Amino acid sequence: MEYYRYRGDCLCPYGGKLPEGSVLVEEPFSPLVFLVERDPFVSRGYFAIHSLSELNEPEGINLLLPAPKTEETGALARFVEANGASVLNTAFQRAFDVMSNYRFQLQIPSRVHVVGLGNVGGTATTGLKLMGTGLKEIGIFDPNQNLCLRYEAELNQVLPARDDEQLPPVTVLTEQELFDCDAILFTAARAVPEIGAENSGDVRLMQYEGNQELLRSYAKRARDCGYCGLFAQISDPVDQLSRAVFLMSNQNEDGEFDWRGLLPEQVRGFGLGVMRARAIYTAKCDGIRAEDIRAYGPHGNGLVIANAPNEEYDERLSRALTHRAETENLKVRAYGYKPYIAPGLSSAAVSVLRALRGDWHDGAVPMAGVYFGCRARFGAQGPEVVREPLHQELIAHLTNSYSALKEFNGK
């Protein structure tokens, strides 16, 4: 192995390209970054590892299980066990810029921009205003200018609950300012199906074509301005659109993939938070401990809720919880309202704030060519997911859910 110093990092070429200006050094030092070159369609771009065995691990649902034991016992394996490392896929043209920005953003108060101020976006912005005391600024954008003016006025008239708290200011953005931030919360939608539409199918998937078209110009702008921050996809269908925005940002004018757009880790789907919250809400009657409940997969059909991850996993209970979490939104629709308060807060405001603070949260992350919901965080060495022993029956459900998302890509 060879090691190079570059912008304060120790780069270790492992099939990936070294950037110009790298200087050979004798010993590895932290932060250590392995450079790989892997198929961008189905591979991660940037992630943390804690063992050398994770460097060559195939991608799939296995990434949610404990990492295989490393067979290497040499100095490098010991170094990674002790200090951790990152893996960067240089098939993505902007990989180094995104990694540098990622590290920088973990240390500064974030500027977040909300695009789309409808029911979900408005609720999310209210949540960010009240809970986002560490944020530098909340920018808002919607084609409906009066809606922007209304939120700017109302939210800047909110008092903090404590004297020593400072709530972030809310400002109306121009289109040119949209990507001048650390995180975009994308809650815009062309049209959310009306009450009653749920009788003809999944109200989330119905929005795919319309919202994909709406996202296209934003994906292009993210690419054109070399955006290095987070693109939090919240409008539906969250998981499929996360993949769509990642891919669209990587296409040139002729529609060819040149991988000069977003890294897959810059896009994250935020729809699982409310599903776990719904599962917790409906689990109370079964006496299940909230901290044992796990949520995986998409914000819609294919969702998997488990009462517990491993020994205490109960198939019957987990199926019931999954069904209830999946259909809880229909109850609110049956009361005559579109459900958007819990989504705007649990999936969006709370989960994005946790993500920006480097805390564990629910999100859909890139995994072998799909965005798969699980517990994840932006750790010091890069994005990572919770890895723990899982029950065989639960693994089978996760595999089916993953396959359905993969199949959707093929359509």
Ligand SMILES: NC(=O)c1ccc[n+]([C@@H]2O[C@H](COP(=O)([O-])OP(=O)(O)OC[C@H]3O[C@@H](n4cnc5c(N)ncnc54)[C@H](O)[C@@H]3O)[C@@H](O)[C@H]2O)c1
């Ligand atoms: N992630 C979750 O947990 C979750 C939960 C519930 C709903 N949702 C989804 O969130 C989305 C928004 O739902 P809603 O109830 O707020 O819808 P809504 O109709 O109330 O609001 C949509 C907003 O998008 C704006 N908009 C339209 N075109 C735009 C564009 N080109 N650029 C910027 N903004 C644009 C509209 O002006 C409107 O204010 C839907 O797709 C809905 O299914 C997500």
